[in-house]
Amino acid sequence: MEFDPTRPKWTQIAEVIRQRIASGEYPVNHLISETQLEQEFGVARGTVRKVKTALRDEGLIITTPGLGSFVAAKSPKA
DSSP: OOOOOOOOOOHHHHHHHHHHHTTTOOOTTEEHHHHHHHHHHHHHHHHHHHHHHHHHTTTTTEETTTTTTEOOOOOOOO
């Protein structure tokens, strides 16, 4: 992925993950691996954590301590 230098990398990665969730590429309960995202996008763990925080705040993923972060079930509004 080529990043737009005028926007934070974490916002651009979050957009990609949102699209993958919306398209079904990442189905409900799909593990969102920090290590995998770091490698795929070539970014630091702190950047990946900002992505996960944003997606968690939007209700798109849930994090279970000791297990990881997973795609959340769609809300009735979706």
